[in-house]
Amino acid sequence: MRKVYITGFGQTRVQEHWDRSARDLATSSVLEALERAEVEGADAIYVGNALGGELTGQEDMAALVADFAGLAGTEAVRVEAAGGSGGAAVRLGYMAVASGLHDVVIVAGVEKMSDLAGPAVEEALATSTDEEYEGVQGLSPVALSALLMRRYMHEYDCERKDFASFSINSHQNAVNNEYAMFRRPITAQAFENARLVADPISLLDSAPTADGAATVVLCSVGVAGGRTRAAVEIIASASATDAVALHDRGNPLFLRAAYESARGAYAQAGVAPEQIDLFEPHDAFAILSALSLEACGFASEGRGVRLAMEGEIGLEGSIPICTMGGLKGRGYPVGAVGVYQIVEVCQQLLGEAGANQVEARLGMAQSIGGTGATAVTHILKGPK
Amino acid sequence: MRKVYITGFGQTRVQEHWDRSARDLATSSVLEALERAEVEGADAIYVGNALGGELTGQEDMAALVADFAGLAGTEAVRVEAAGGSGGAAVRLGYMAVASGLHDVVIVAGVEKMSDLAGPAVEEALATSTDEEYEGVQGLSPVALSALLMRRYMHEYDCERKDFASFSINSHQNAVNNEYAMFRRPITAQAFENARLVADPISLLDSAPTADGAATVVLCSVGVAGGRTRAAVEIIASASATDAVALHDRGNPLFLRAAYESARGAYAQAGVAPEQIDLFEPHDAFAILSALSLEACGFASEGRGVRLAMEGEIGLEGSIPICTMGGLKGRGYPVGAVGVYQIVEVCQQLLGEAGANQVEARLGMAQSIGGTGATAVTHILKGPK
Numbered sequence: 001m002r003k004v005y006i007t008g009f010g011q012t013r014v015q016e017h018w019d020r021s022a023r024d025l026a027t028s029s030v031l032e033a034l035e036r037a038e039v040e041g042a043d044a045i046y047v048g049n050a051l052g053g054e055l056t057g058q059e060d061m062a063a064l065v066a067d068f069a070g071l072a073g074t075e076a077v078r079v080e081a082a083g084g085s086g087g088a089a090v091r092l093g094y095m096a097v098a099s100g101l102h103d104v105v106i107v108a109g110v111e112k113m114s115d116l117a118g119p120a121v122e123e124a125l126a127t128s129t130d131e132e133y134e135g136v137q138g139l140s141p142v143a144l145s146a147l148l149m150r151r152y153m154h155e156y157d158c159e160r161k162d163f164a165s166f167s168i169n170s171h172q173n174a175v176n177n178e179y180a181m182f183r184r185p186i187t188a189q190a191f192e193n194a195r196l197v198a199d200p201i202s203l204l205d206s207a208p209t210a211d212g213a214a215t216v217v218l219c220s221v222g223v224a225g226g227r228t229r230a231a232v233e234i235i236a237s238a239s240a241t242d243a244v245a246l247h248d249r250g251n252p253l254f255l256r257a258a259y260e261s262a263r264g265a266y267a268q269a270g271v272a273p274e275q276i277d278l279f280e281p282h283d284a285f286a287i288l289s290a291l292s293l294e295a296c297g298f299a300s301e302g303r304g305v306r307l308a309m310e311g312e313i314g315l316e317g318s319i320p321i322c323t324m325g326g327l328k329g330r331g332y333p334v335g336a337v338g339v340y341q342i343v344e345v346c347q348q349l350l351g352e353a354g355a356n357q358v359e360a361r362l363g364m365a366q367s368i369g370g371t372g373a374t375a376v377t378h379i380l381k382g383p384k
Numbered sequence: 385m386r387k388v389y390i391t392g393f394g395q396t397r398v399q400e401h402w403d404r405s406a407r408d409l410a411t412s413s414v415l416e417a418l419e420r421a422e423v424e425g426a427d428a429i430y431v432g433n434a435l436g437g438e439l440t441g442q443e444d445m446a447a448l449v450a451d452f453a454g455l456a457g458t459e460a461v462r463v464e465a466a467g468g469s470g471g472a473a474v475r476l477g478y479m480a481v482a483s484g485l486h487d488v489v490i491v492a493g494v495e496k497m498s499d500l501a502g503p504a505v506e507e508a509l510a511t512s513t514d515e516e517y518e519g520v521q522g523l524s525p526v527a528l529s530a531l532l533m534r535r536y537m538h539e540y541d542c543e544r545k546d547f548a549s550f551s552i553n554s555h556q557n558a559v560n561n562e563y564a565m566f567r568r569p570i571t572a573q574a575f576e577n578a579r580l581v582a583d584p585i586s587l588l589d590s591a592p593t594a595d596g597a598a599t600v601v602l603c604s605v606g607v608a609g610g611r612t613r614a615a616v617e618i619i620a621s622a623s624a625t626d627a628v629a630l631h632d633r634g635n636p637l638f639l640r641a642a643y644e645s646a647r648g649a650y651a652q653a654g655v656a657p658e659q660i661d662l663f664e665p666h667d668a669f670a671i672l673s674a675l676s677l678e679a680c681g682f683a684s685e686g687r688g689v690r691l692a693m694e695g696e697i698g699l700e701g702s703i704p705i706c707t708m709g710g711l712k713g714r715g716y717p718v719g720a721v722g723v724y725q726i727v728e729v730c731q732q733l734l735g736e737a738g739a740n741q742v743e744a745r746l747g748m749a750q751s752i753g754g755t756g757a758t759a760v761t762h763i764l765k766g767p768k
Contacts, residue, residue, distance in 0.1 A: 001483070001485070021516060023516075044623075051443070052511075053437045053438050053508070053511045054437050054438065056515060057507075057511050057515040057519055057520075058511055058514075058516075059434065059435070059466050059511040060464070060468075060628060060753050060757055060758060062465065062625070062758075063465065063626070063628050063641075063753065064628045064757075067626075067627045067628055072625060072640075073624055073625060073626065073640065073641070073644060074624070074625060075623040075624055075625065076623075077464075077465050077472045077476075077623065077758070078463070078464045078465060079461055079462070079464075080443060080444070080461075080462045080463075081444055081446065081460075081461050081462060082443050084444075088461045092461075092476065095480060095483060095485055098485070099479060099482070099483025099485060100483065101385070101479055101482070101483060123441075124437070127436075127437045127442055127443040127444075130448065131440060131441040132442075238459075239428075240457055240458070240459055241446075241450050241456060241457060241458060241459065241460045242451075242457065243451045244444060244447050248451065256457065257457070260457060369444050369447065370444050370447065373444055373447040373448075373451075374444060374446075374447045374460065374461070
């Protein structure tokens with residue numbers, strides 16, 4: 001397999017873009033990424049999008065984005081794995097370049113969510129559950145995560161307020177990210193007083209759905225040439241699945257797909273968790289951050305929340321997470337977030353993270369679909 | 385790139401499966417394919433599915449299928465390109481094996497459409513159009529194809545009844561296919577008298593939406609070993625796009641994506657159209673068959689309909705098409721048909737096509753999304 005470099009990236013601010021459509025958001029992030037990569041086209045365009053059909057009535061989003069980015073004709077396909085769609089698209093791009101099939105690939109993630117109101121969005125999000133056993137009972141993603149959180153609190157003897165550190169960290173990091181939705185800090189008191197969405201998950205514990213698009217351009221060394229010296233390299237890519245329904249899992253607090261994909265990525269990169277300098281988890285809810293930290297080996301079983309409480313997930317901590325705000329602070333355009341994560345790891349590894357800059361050579365991003373049904377893990381290496 | 389063999393395949397009958405869900409249909413085709421391939425698992429599962437979110441409330445279908453096929457944990461992702469989803473999934477499987485990334489890959493296509501009634505299905509199908517410019521005006525796929533057909537009739541001086549040969553051929557070939565939905569022949573008279581759906585397209589010119597799943601198992605030579613001597617090889621795989629909206633195309637009667645992907649496939653295989661022994665086009669409507677025959681070089685511009693009228697698309701003709709019934713006769717479970725096409729080409733190349741057997745060494749399948757927005761073309765070589 002060949003080396004794969006990220007030579008360009010682009011992103012729109014995450015917010016409710018009332019005046020912009022999915023094609024518009026995606027196209028502007030693609031054009032920004034192409035400009036930075038200094039290429040005019042690509043051999044293929046892979047688009048991560050989770051809910052285009054349900055929320056905007058638009059399928060075949062990849063052909064549409066190719067067309068409006070001025071690249072009609074180019075091979076294009078959409079990849080979907082619920083909230084893990086963005087990561088899955090990056091993996092497909094990685095496969096295409098690493099294999100030698102393509103030299104330049106565009107990977108875009110996009111979601112347009114504000115055209116529909118609350119209940120319709122929640123219904124769309126529930127398509128990531130096992131519809132016939134969970135969704136049909138009203139078990140939406142937030143409800144399933146609430147079940148996991150309560151079980152965690154029971155098993156490991158902690159309280160709702162102990163999860164506050166995750167949201168506080170994400171909001172704090174979003175303050176300095178111009179692409180983030182919520183650029184304001186929150187306090188432990190505010191977290192504790194926040195309105196419950198699905199007990200014990202509150203409003204300040206739930207990543208906000210919104211509109212946005214992010215893009216990376218992947219190149220082989222042949223195309224990137226001398227620019228590889230200043231580029232980020234994808235040194236590992238791995239994907240795994242778990243039973244979709246929580247009741248089909250042996251231990252619901254063990255995110256098997258997250259564990260397996262992280263294990264695969266560590267093996268490919270030849271590194272251990274201790275060598276990872278920052279980690280972008282799928283923090284749709286704080287409980288998922290805690291379980292991901294454990295599954296990926298950054299905390300032992302039942303210690304994920306404690307790691308956060310001890311400040312180790314902050315920019316100065318042993319494993320900084322959500323360094324540009326994460327899903328909670330930057331916002332959660334579902335099928336796009338896996339690509340936002342990769343863009344943000346690039347910013348960190350290139351020293352472009354501004355006030356949020358961490359000292360980093362290796363960064364990891366994990367994109368998750370459903371309540372851990374699909375997990376895609378990438379490890380990136382900076383030019384330093 | 386390594387050689388890629390199809391060592392197993394499976395399919396359910398296409399019909400309205402009132403008692404079976406998408407997961408059930410997909411799983412049974414996967415298990416059948418694994419048994420034939422004599423493998424127990426795979427390195428990855430790629431699922432082509434177009435409308436699971438809209439029609440069944442189920443996204444992340446690939447993780448679900450992996451789980452219920454007893455393969456939870458395995459890498460799995462869903463690929464979507466509207467009606468071209470199945471072909472796009474086969475291409476992803478091809479990429480993974482050809483590149484050396486994976487040795488055994490399962491590619492399944494599945495669609496469950498009978499849970500919702502007519503208008504909801506038509507609305508779901510319309511997500512393959514450019515929603516903001518076409519779908520919103522009520523331009524569903526059948527309406528767009530009707531525009532193309534009328535333009536074709538005008539440009540090339542032919543009539544509605546001249547298209548009858550396509551449907552007659554498909555229905556005739558479906559009679560002997562036990563997996564087909566409509567196992568009865570139709571007459572030219574019946575075609576002429578059929579109720580109009582979107583003038584000039586009639587009921588007997590429209591492929592019936594239905595439920596079904598098909599699967600192929602792709603292997604590298606290392607795994608297939610000596611069995612490659614009796615296996616079908618994928619000798620070319622290519623994909624291309626066009627503007628999604630018809631009004632964005634220079635000449636709407638030229639299916640650019642079909643042309644480009646066929647050209648790419650011919651180049652990769654090192655063959656010319658004359659060497660292809662059978663062709664499975666995306667015959668959602670007869671006009672699409674005619675335009676595909678022209679785009680792929682089997683007929684010159686404006687001669688596709690004439691080719692059919694002259695009997696050249698029949699089993700004894702110069703280029704047999706829809707040899708097991710095509711979308712019109714076998715049925716049209718949207719995201720699955722691209723995989724059904726590959727299964728049927730395998731049946732032909734292995735001498736397992738029963739009464740429909742044609743003399744064939746090279747077969748081609750073309751999977752199309754939207755009204756030609758995405759096209760994925762594969763050329764397969766039999767063991768003879």
